[in-house]
Amino acid sequence: MTSHDPFADLNERQHEAVTAPMEHLLVLAGAGSGKTRVLVSRVAYLIAELGLSPQEIMAVTFTNKAAGEMKARLRDMLPMSIDGLWVGTFHGLCHRLLRQHHELANLPEQFQILDSDDQLRTIKRVLASLNLATDQWPPRQAQAFINARKDEGLRPKHVKVQSYGPGRTWLQVYEAYEKACLVAGVVDFAEILLRTHELLRDNEALLKHYQARFRAILVDEFQDTNTVQYAWIQLLAGGGATVMAVGDDDQSIYGWRGAKVENIQRFSDDFESAHVVRLEQNYRSTANILSAANALITHNTSRLGKDLWTQGDQGEKITVYGALNELDEARFVAERIGLLIDRGVNVDGMAILYRSNAQSRVLEEALLRSHIAYQIHGGMRFFERAEIKDALSYLRLTLNPEDDVAFERVVNFPTRGIGEKTLETIRTEARIAGVPLWSMAHKQLDEAIFPARAANALRGFLDLIAALKSDCDTLTLEEQVRCVLEQSGLKAHFDAQKGDRAEAKRENLDELISAAKQYEEEQGIQDSAEMLSEFLAHASLEAGEHEADASEPHVHLMTLHAAKGLEFPVVFLVGMEEGVFPGRQSYDDEKRLEEERRLCYVGMTRAMEKLFMSHAEIRRQHGREEYHKSSRFLEEIPDTYLDEVRVGRRSYTPQASFRANTAPKFQDEVPGGFKLGQSVVHAKFGHGVILALEGSGAHARLQVNFKGHGTKWLVAAYANLECA
DNA sequence: GCGACATTGTTTTTT
DNA sequence: ACAATGTCGC
Numbered sequence: 157m158t159s160h161d162p163f164a165d166l167n168e169r170q171h172e173a174v175t176a177p178m179e180h181l182l183v184l185a186g187a188g189s190g191k192t193r194v195l196v197s198r199v200a201y202l203i204a205e206l207g208l209s210p211q212e213i214m215a216v217t218f219t220n221k222a223a224g225e226m227k228a229r230l231r232d233m234l235p236m237s238i239d240g241l242w243v244g245t246f247h248g249l250c251h252r253l254l255r256q257h258h259e260l261a262n263l264p265e266q267f268q269i270l271d272s273d274d275q276l277r278t279i280k281r282v283l284a285s286l287n288l289a290t291d292q293w294p295p296r297q298a299q300a301f302i303n304a305r306k307d308e309g310l311r312p313k314h315v316k317v318q319s320y321g322p323g324r325t326w327l328q329v330y331e332a333y334e335k336a337c338l339v340a341g342v343v344d345f346a347e348i349l350l351r352t353h354e355l356l357r358d359n360e361a362l363l364k365h366y367q368a369r370f371r372a373i374l375v376d377e378f379q380d381t382n383t384v385q386y387a388w389i390q391l392l393a394g395g396g397a398t399v400m401a402v403g404d405d406d407q408s409i410y411g412w413r414g415a416k417v418e419n420i421q422r423f424s425d426d427f428e429s430a431h432v433v434r435l436e437q438n439y440r441s442t443a444n445i446l447s448a449a450n451a452l453i454t455h456n457t458s459r460l461g462k463d464l465w466t467q468g469d470q471g472e473k474i475t476v477y478g479a480l481n482e483l484d485e486a487r488f489v490a491e492r493i494g495l496l497i498d499r500g501v502n503v504d505g506m507a508i509l510y511r512s513n514a515q516s517r518v519l520e521e522a523l524l525r526s527h528i529a530y531q532i533h534g535g536m537r538f539f540e541r542a543e544i545k546d547a548l549s550y551l552r553l554t555l556n557p558e559d560d561v562a563f564e565r566v567v568n569f570p571t572r573g574i575g576e577k578t579l580e581t582i583r584t585e586a587r588i589a590g591v592p593l594w595s596m597a598h599k600q601l602d603e604a605i606f607p608a609r610a611a612n613a614l615r616g617f618l619d620l621i622a623a624l625k626s627d628c629d630t631l632t633l634e635e636q637v638r639c640v641l642e643q644s645g646l647k648a649h650f651d652a653q654k655g656d657r658a659e660a661k662r663e664n665l666d667e668l669i670s671a672a673k674q675y676e677e678e679q680g681i682q683d684s685a686e687m688l689s690e691f692l693a694h695a696s697l698e699a700g701e702h703e704a705d706a707s708e709p710h711v712h713l714m715t716l717h718a719a720k721g722l723e724f725p726v727v728f729l730v731g732m733e734e735g736v737f738p739g740r741q742s743y744d745d746e747k748r749l750e751e752e753r754r755l756c757y758v759g760m761t762r763a764m765e766k767l768f769m770s771h772a773e774i775r776r777q778h779g780r781e782e783y784h785k786s787s788r789f790l791e792e793i794p795d796t797y798l799d800e801v802r803v804g805r806r807s808y809t810p811q812a813s814f815r816a817n818t819a820p821k822f823q824d825e826v827p828g829g830f831k832l833g834q835s836v837v838h839a840k841f842g843h844g845v846i847l848a849l850e851g852s853g854a855h856a857r858l859q860v861n862f863k864g865h866g867t868k869w870l871v872a873a874y875a876n877l878e879c880a
Numbered sequence: 881g882c883g884a885c886a887t888t889g890t891t892t893t894t895t
Numbered sequence: 896a897c898a899a900t901g902t903c904g905c
Contacts, residue, residue, distance in 0.1 A: 217894085218895075219894040220895085221894085222894085245894075245895065246895075247894090247895045251895095269895095272895090290901095291888095345895050346895090348895080349895090377894085409892075410892085410893080410894075412891085412892070412893090413892085413893070413894085413895095511891065512890085512891050512892070513891085514897095571881065571882095575881090696895085697895065698895085699895085715891085717891090717892045717893070717894090718892090718893090718894095720894085721894095737891095739891060741891070742891090751892095752891095755892080776896075777890090777896090778889090778890065778896065778897085779896030780896085
């Protein structure tokens with residue numbers, strides 16, 4: 157050990173994981189247990205104490221954000237350059253391998269990546285080519301089928317299907333889709349992983365090389381790995397590398413995407429004599445929040461078992477609010493946020509979490525009314541916007557005109573008179589000949605089989621691409637983007653449009669130019685084709701949620717899934733209702749129900765100091781007013797951890813709620829000069845703050861939170877409150 | 881090719 | 896309810 161031990165202030169378990177000898181290690185890291193710190197420290201330990209060099213280490217994560225954070229922390233911690241260290245996402249690292257060994261992987265040098273949207277479009281084309289009606293053979297289902305097989309590592313030839321039923325057809329679609337990708341020289345997300353696995357598996361020399369190179373492999377969020385990812389790690393580690401898998405089975409929430417929690421259980425079997433370390437000390441939440449979350453998760457049966465504990469304060473109880481409807485719920489959230497702001501709580505430390513994106517609308521409206529700044533995280537990413545993808549498609553064609561996906565997207569956009577008829581002719585023949593659209597279009601033009609008008613239009617497009625291609629060779633990345641926007645007519649197309657939406661699109665295209673410029677400056681790759689190629693890959697793999705740059709402090713709104721890995725002092729978990737969370741879809745399947753419960757667990761453990769959970773008795777869903785019981789998850793948390801504020805009870809009857817406007821309404825002020833958030837003094841309860849008001853005149857009631865006496869509902873006329 | 885109407889679905893979405 | 900697609904007619 158060096159004189160000042162950088163690992164000294166780790167707790168015992170963390171220390172054990174970080175300073176373990178070179179052996180396989182499974183770290184079961186509970187929420188808020190300092191997982192990232194352990195991961196980073198372990199890398200430092202491997203280098204500083206066990207004498208590994210950075211290039212002998214690989215650290216894999218799922219998100220670019222996690223990878224970036226890890227890289228930054230390693231850079232801070234380690235004295236030497238970490239350039240040789242492989243830190244990245246599964247997709248990022250695999251992509252790198254494929255680029256490097258594209259010939260062995262049987263890919264063109266400039267292969268491009270299909271995102272989910274590209275993939276779906278391609279599948280639609282494939283379905284059409286097989287004469288399968290989309291109402292009987294939904295494209296999304298085909299996509300799910302294909303991705304599920306790929307995640308399992310199954311090529312069409314491996315897929316076993318019954319001799320009858322839809323399986324056979326889906327398999328045909330899978331085969332045809334694979335062929336289409338091959339011809340176009342493109343790979344989808346799942347393909348990146350699968351192809352890399354096959355590349356290493358089937359090339360002994362290459363595999364030996366990487367097996368010899370990496371002596372330590374670290375994997376983050378291990379519970380989210382799918383079959384192929386697991387197999388890939390296993391393959392790479394086959395040469396004697398030690399693997400450290402870090403994960404939490406209780407936070408597995410991506411089963412629906414092919415993630416296999418079982419991989420955590422399997423680990424100890426497959427990686428011989430793996431040492432297991434449990435990180436159960438939580439540094440994030442209060443004891444009350446933690447106990448509640450623990451109590452909830454014990455309702456899951458298939459667990460490795462783990463109980464989080466903390467040395468921290470007991471903290472406040474969880475405030476559970478039973479709202480009348482979703483509007484009331486939103487109002488409650490906005491009011492409480494307002495009160496907290498008044499008390500000096502930083503608004504940036506507050507988050508509202510919900511099960512599905514559709515729930516954000518009412519919340520937004522309530523926050524807007526209360527003049528509370530907010531930001532919705534997630535949603536449409538920059539590089540996924542239609543106008544951006546249009547531009548990128550032209551850029552893709554300049555690299556590889558045979559990219560059918562890009563070709564299809566922009567061949568007639570902006571419209572240039574190339575109609576369905578012409579395209580169908582090209583498609584059909586191209587498919588029969590097994591060649592890209594680009595080649596077939598040329599061939600058919602030479603054969604002069606199109607009417608003059610169509611032929612001219614088509615020739616115009618082919619010439620445009622050829623011209624762009626030759627121009628781009630000499631241009632910088634930024635110039636290439638500008639050039640493409642001008643020449644393609646995209647710029648003119650959007651310039652001609654009126655309205656806010658068109659304006660937004662123009663701005664986005666301008667931003668694309670800036671993004672290209674910035675990328676160029678950061679990367680500094682010499683070859684212009686390589687630069688473009690890398691930029692396009694970057695766009696697909698890091699679709700870039702444009703983090704609101706340095707805006708004013710705001711409340712964070714996001715789905716529970718999006719909240720994984722984050723923490724906030726104050727968390728509102730809304731929509732805690734049967735049918736919403738857990739969703740109706742998961743009722744009949746115990747496995748899905750358990751995943752929903754884990755999702756709730758993830759949500760609760762995001763909270764550091766104060767957690768609110770709310771449910772509405774009536775919620776408008778798909779245009780229908782529906783009654784909802786409060787979520788079973790709430791029932792599963794012992795009352796001792798909860799502080800229930802059931803405004804909805806009282807003399808409230810179901811009938812009244814049908815007529816929404818007769819339901820008691822909250823307001824900002826009632827006669828007597830009482831206002832929301834105001835401090836008052838009560839003869840018996842002392843000082844308090846008004847949390848809510850309802851009714852008017854003699855019936856006006858107010859909810860007051862008294863210091864030391866909790867919250868009470870009082871009738872204004874009898875309470876004898878004084879303004880403090 | 882574009883606007884008007886109809887139909888459809890509607891959990892979550894690291895890459 | 897509502898948006899986002901798809902289809903049809905000019």
